[in-house]
Amino acid sequence: MINKKDIATLAGYLDRYRRIVLLSHVNPDGDSIGSSLALYHYLQTLGKEATVLVPNDLPHFLAWLPGADKIIVGKHHRQKTARNIAAAEMIFFIDFNEEGRLKELAEPVNSNKQAVRVLVDHHPEPRIRAELLFSETQVSSTAELLFHIFKELDAEAIRYHATAVNLYAGIMTDTGCFRYNASYPGTWRAVAELIESHIDIDDIYARIYDNYSEHRMRLMGYALDRKMVILPELHTGYIWLTREELDRYGYVPGDTEGFVNLPLSVEGIRFSALFLELGEHIKISFRSKGNFAVNEFSNRYFNGGGHRNAAGGECHMSMQETLEKFERLVREYGEKI
Ligand code: 5GP
Ligand code: MN
Numbered sequence: 001m002i003n004k005k006d007i008a009t010l011a012g013y014l015d016r017y018r019r020i021v022l023l024s025h026v027n028p029d030g031d032s033i034g035s036s037l038a039l040y041h042y043l044q045t046l047g048k049e050a051t052v053l054v055p056n057d058l059p060h061f062l063a064w065l066p067g068a069d070k071i072i073v074g075k076h077h078r079q080k081t082a083r084n085i086a087a088a089e090m091i092f093f094i095d096f097n098e099e100g101r102l103k104e105l106a107e108p109v110n111s112n113k114q115a116v117r118v119l120v121d122h123h124p125e126p127r128i129r130a131e132l133l134f135s136e137t138q139v140s141s142t143a144e145l146l147f148h149i150f151k152e153l154d155a156e157a158i159r160y161h162a163t164a165v166n167l168y169a170g171i172m173t174d175t176g177c178f179r180y181n182a183s184y185p186g187t188w189r190a191v192a193e194l195i196e197s198h199i200d201i202d203d204i205y206a207r208i209y210d211n212y213s214e215h216r217m218r219l220m221g222y223a224l225d226r227k228m229v230i231l232p233e234l235h236t237g238y239i240w241l242t243r244e245e246l247d248r249y250g251y252v253p254g255d256t257e258g259f260v261n262l263p264l265s266v267e268g269i270r271f272s273a274l275f276l277e278l279g280e281h282i283k284i285s286f287r288s289k290g291n292f293a294v295n296e297f298s299n300r301y302f303n304g305g306g307h308r309n310a311a312g313g314e315c316h317m318s319m320q321e322t323l324e325k326f327e328r329l330v331r332e333y334g335e336k337i
Pocket of ligand 1: 260286305311
């Protein structure tokens with residue numbers, strides 16, 4: 001899967017460059033943070049000056065990951081972020097395939113003309129300019145891809161506890177605890193080897209999934225009871241939450257993690273969506289089972305993208321108009337879902 005020539009190029013860059021920036025996407029998830037931090041720890045062992053930058057806050061359930069306290073959030077530290085990006089000799093783009101996902105970090109990144117760019121990602125059709133691309137869609141996650149890169153580049157890297165914990169967290173979260181996107185045997189081989197690095201997988205699970213606030217659990221109950229719409233004849237279900245409802249439950253980023261999957265547990269539902277009134281727009285998540293490509297759907301109608309069975313997008317209309325547009329489209333698609 002990984003080309004030896006690309007590994008040699010990467011090794012050459014790592015010999016040559018010292019100031020390295022690792023970029024994660026907006027609304028960072030377990031995969032982008034786990035991958036960035038795994039690489040960060042490896043670069044530290046090489047004596048590099050590495051910095052992990054994210055456009056906005058990471059959710060509370062990822063804040064314990066080894067090295068997370070060193071992450072710089074662009075939204076809160078504009079100047080520091082800009083300085084780090086301007087000084088970088090090498091920039092990694094981790095777990096995303098288009099610059100739009102960098103939000104406000106895109107401008108400083110594009111002003112840096114000297115840095116070599118390396119992409120490490122598992123989304124289809126990367127549209128980021130980079131000298132070196134590690135782009136694989138058969139893997140479960142970017143963290144798994146990074147694992148395979150480490151195996152070729154320097155197998156000792158995965159023995160380092162902080163790196164192993166972060167890689168495992170990335171793979172576990174992006175596969176929804178190995179429920180989807182996990183039918184590639186290499187995923188399980190990677191996990192087996194990470195367990196041999198003495199990580200405590202029960203502890204990692206509990207720190208991520210048993211670490212929610214009481215508010216979040218009650219919001220989930222409310223969403224399921226009152227705000228889930230099931231359209232059985234269209235094999236579609238969705239949940240929608242307004243700003244007022246989120247506020248009522250003391251919403252903080254990460255609280256709605258996993259909500260989009262809930263309608264898919266209803267018999268016969270193959271397409272699900274979650275609509276959240278956040279900031280100036282409606283943030284949308286899509287999931288599907290089977291062949292219905294939600295990344296294409298999201299890209300065509302909701303300014304987004306992602307994977308075939310997991311994608312996201314946004315809409316700048318009101319919640320009501322957004323839901324009407326969605327239901328109209330679902331009816332048009334009909335049997336295709
Ligand atoms: P989530 O629904 O968990 O936010 O995202 C699911 C998948 O869709 C992830 O792979 C993520 O990278 C992608 N995604 C989410 N939101 C957007 C978006 O606004 N634009 C694009 N291009 N991809 C998105
Ligand atoms: Mn990912």
